[in-house]
Amino acid sequence: DVKVTQSSRYLVKRTGEKVFLECVQDMDHENMFWYRQDPGLGLRLIYFSYDVKMKEKGDIPEGYSVSREKKERFSLILESASTNQTSMYLCASSPQTGFGQETQYFGPGTRLLVL
Amino acid sequence: GEDVEQSLFLSVREGDSSVINCTYTDSSSTYLYWYKQEPGAGLQLLTYIFSNMDMKQDQRLTVLLNKKDKHLSLRIADTQTGDSAIYFCAERHYRDDKIIFGKGTRLHILP
Numbered sequence: 001d002v003k004v005t006q007s008s009r010y011l012v013k014r015t016g017e018k019v020f021l022e023c024v025q026d027m028d029h030e031n032m033f034w035y036r037q038d039p040g041l042g043l044r045l046i047y048f049s050y051d052v053k054m055k056e057k058g059d060i061p062e063g064y065s066v067s068r069e070k071k072e073r074f075s076l077i078l079e080s081a082s083t084n085q086t087s088m089y090l091c092a093s094s095p096q097t098g099f100g101q102e103t104q105y106f107g108p109g110t111r112l113l114v115l
Numbered sequence: 116g117e118d119v120e121q122s123l124f125l126s127v128r129e130g131d132s133s134v135i136n137c138t139y140t141d142s143s144s145t146y147l148y149w150y151k152q153e154p155g156a157g158l159q160l161l162t163y164i165f166s167n168m169d170m171k172q173d174q175r176l177t178v179l180l181n182k183k184d185k186h187l188s189l190r191i192a193d194t195q196t197g198d199s200a201i202y203f204c205a206e207r208h209y210r211d212d213k214i215i216f217g218k219g220t221r222l223h224i225l226p
């Protein structure tokens with residue numbers, strides 16, 4: 001079974017703090033993703049990475065950065081947290097594209113509250 | 116556009132069938148997926164259908180695909196309280212392999 005883990009289930013941070021959200025997958029997947037999920041807005045892609053040290057902006061990258069130093073780990077960084085970044089953050093991974101039904105596998109999510 | 120549309124809320128009595136509908140825009144989509152998200156958890160892949168199929172059944176779940184109308188549905192037979200969750204429809208594009216998610220349908224089970 002694919003396992004995607006996220007470092008925290010719940011986090012409370014103050015405005016202006018630097019926040020690290022960590023995600024680890026154990027299936028040697030090339031692709032990793034960070035989404036945020038907000039009521040009525042569904043999933044919005046923040047950043048994704050298709051290889052170590054490679055990253056691509058998603059739909060809403062502003063206020064975020066990412067780091068992929070190792071294949072199994074993808075970090076989301078909030079350089080200076082703001083209240084509008086209060087959200088549920090979901091990490092996902094998938095194998096490199098090809099034929100087949102492979103899709104994205106999700107972690108349990110990190111619920112971040114910025115005060 | 117790239118929108119995957121689904122209604123935001125569905126209420127069903129326990130024991131009845133639930134039907135969650137989804138429309139998508141990319142006629143070249145290769146795979147279509149249904150994910151389930153239970154409260155406080157991440158998304159879990161429930162089932163998928165390849166675009167050259169029109170139906171797939173897996174125990175209580177039936178997926179119907181109408182490619183002409185770009186319409187996908189998920190039917191849950193004998194709905195139980197454990198089925199209470201948000202269900203996401205997603206499509207995988209042929210051109211760029213992107214997976215696009217709908218906003219999710221919250222399924223509420225009435226006693």
